[in-house]
Every structure is written in structure tokens, then in C-alpha cells.
Amino acid sequence: MNRTFLPLAFVFAFSQLVWAQQTPRKNPESTEIWEPQPRIVTPGKENSAAPSDAIILFNGQHLDNWVSLDGTPAKWTVGDGAMTVVRGAKDIRTKQDFGDFQLHVEWRTPPVTQANQVGQNRGNSGIFLQDRYEIQVLDNFESKTYSNGQVGSVYKQHIPLVNASKKPGEWQTYDIIFTAPRFNNEGRILSPAKVTLMHNGILVQNHVDIWGPTEYIGLPVYEAHGKGPIRLQDHGDAVSFRNIWLREL
Ligand code: MG
Numbered sequence: 001m002n003r004t005f006l007p008l009a010f011v012f013a014f015s016q017l018v019w020a021q022q023t024p025r026k027n028p029e030s031t032e033i034w035e036p037q038p039r040i041v042t043p044g045k046e047n048s049a050a051p052s053d054a055i056i057l058f059n060g061q062h063l064d065n066w067v068s069l070d071g072t073p074a075k076w077t078v079g080d081g082a083m084t085v086v087r088g089a090k091d092i093r094t095k096q097d098f099g100d101f102q103l104h105v106e107w108r109t110p111p112v113t114q115a116n117q118v119g120q121n122r123g124n125s126g127i128f129l130q131d132r133y134e135i136q137v138l139d140n141f142e143s144k145t146y147s148n149g150q151v152g153s154v155y156k157q158h159i160p161l162v163n164a165s166k167k168p169g170e171w172q173t174y175d176i177i178f179t180a181p182r183f184n185n186e187g188r189i190l191s192p193a194k195v196t197l198m199h200n201g202i203l204v205q206n207h208v209d210i211w212g213p214t215e216y217i218g219l220p221v222y223e224a225h226g227k228g229p230i231r232l233q234d235h236g237d238a239v240s241f242r243n244i245w246l247r248e249l
Contacts, residue, residue, distance in 0.1 A: 097227035130228030160204035187224035
């Protein structure tokens with residue numbers, strides 16, 4: 001290239017560079033993504049009502065979707081659109097097993113009638129995700145217990161961010177986002193379970209790692225498992241549940 005053309009070549013190269021850099025800015029379509037389109041889901045009339053793709057686990061009418069842990073019919077009572085723990089009837093679980101899900105549960109602890117109803121003996125129940133990982137249900141309205149065992153805790157693992165309790169006798173909501181743990185072929189843990197929990201619409205657990213199956217005594221240790229049911233706890237208190245629905249993810 002001779003000396004006459006050298007500066008022209010530089011000008012040309014520079015103009016090409018400027019053009020290439022400016023093209024995306026002038027072309028909004030180049031950064032639009034059209035496919036796939038998110039699936040359309042019709043919201044319920046209220047936020048707590050089941051959306052169109054939810055599995056209704058309890059509609060207030062019957063316990064057809066639930067059994068006792070030994071597989072016999074669930075023995076909790078149903079009335080006024082709710083199911084209620086019968087002391088001694090033991091835990092109940094869904095017939096169906098689940099992996100990753102979004103779960104909505106409404107629950108109500110009974111009025112406090114005796115002076116000895118304190119701490120863990122006050123409206124205690126629980127929601128065991130995949131039959132193993134307990135989200136505590138407890139009456140902590142102006143009532144204290146260990147923080148990692150109070151309402152909104154991942155029992156004995158994670159203290160809730162806040163105490164969002166309503167009074168006993170009032171209906172409360174849990175909205176739970178659960179990611180199941182992953183295991184390899186040898187049964188080793190690849191990634192722990194994760195959970196996000198809204199209590200009465202307020203974030204109390206923000207995508208926390210679950211350490212392993214809930215233990216009353218000692219520390220949790222993961223064991224490989226597949227899908228599992230939702231289990232509700234009979235802790236001896238007449239806690240009620242209603243409007244339970246789940247979306248598989
Ligand atoms: Mg409990």
C-alpha cells in the first residue's frame with residue numbers, strides 16, 4: 001500500500017468500527033427475544049385462591065387426597081371448610097408425591113385456654129416438605145420460644161427473618177417455594193434443598209439451604225430420596241388447615 005492510500009485505509013477501518021458499534025443501539029429488535037413465550041396462567045380472584053394450573057390438595061370438603069402415614073384413611077376432622085388435627089390421630093400426608101413446587105397453605109391455631117400453653121405447646125403443627133423438611137407452624141403471637149423453632153422457621157435450622165404472626169384463632173397463610181435436593185447415582189448430595197417462605201405475604205425465609213431432614217435431637221444428615229408427599233403434623237394441638245394447593249415446577 002502506498003503513502004496516498006494509507007490514511008484512507010485508516011479512515012475506512014475506523015468508520016467500519018463505529019458503524020459496527022452503533023448498529024445494536026439503533027436496532028432495538030436485535031435484543032428482543034420472542035420464543036419461547038411464557039405459558040399463560042389465569043390468576044385466582046384473590047391472591048390466595050388457586051390459579052388455573054394448581055393441584056387442589058384440600059378444598060374444604062373432604063380428605064380424599066390425604067392418608068395416615070400407614071396408608072389408611074386420614075382421621076382428622078373436616079368441617080366449616082377446614083380440616084383439624086385430632087390429637088392422637090397422628091400425622092397425615094398427601095397420596096401424591098412431589099419434587100419442586102410452589103405450595104399455598106392456610107392455617108389457624110386454636111385459642112389459648114390454659115396457662116401452661118406456652119412455647120412449643122401452643123398451636124404446634126408443621127408442614128413437612130417431601131415428608132422430611134419441616135416448616136414450623138406455631139402460635140408465636142406474643143409468645144416466645146427458641147428462634148429456630150418458632151413460626152416461620154425451617155425447624156431447628158433457619159430462624160425466620162421476621163415474626164409475621166397473627167392472633168390465635170385468625171387464619172394465616174404460608175406460601176412456600178421448594179426446590180428438592182439433588183443426589184448423584186451413588187446417593188451423594190449434589191445440591192441441598194432450598195426453600196423460600198412467605199408468612200402472611202411477608203418474606204421470612206429467602207432461598208435458604210436446608211441442611212437435611214428435620215431432626216428434633218442432633219444434626220441433620222442427607223440421605224438420597226426421590227419425590228415425597230406433603231405431611232401435616234399432629235403435635236397434639238387442634239390446628240386447622242384450609243385452601244391447600246400446589247403448583248409443580
Ligand atoms: Mg411442629
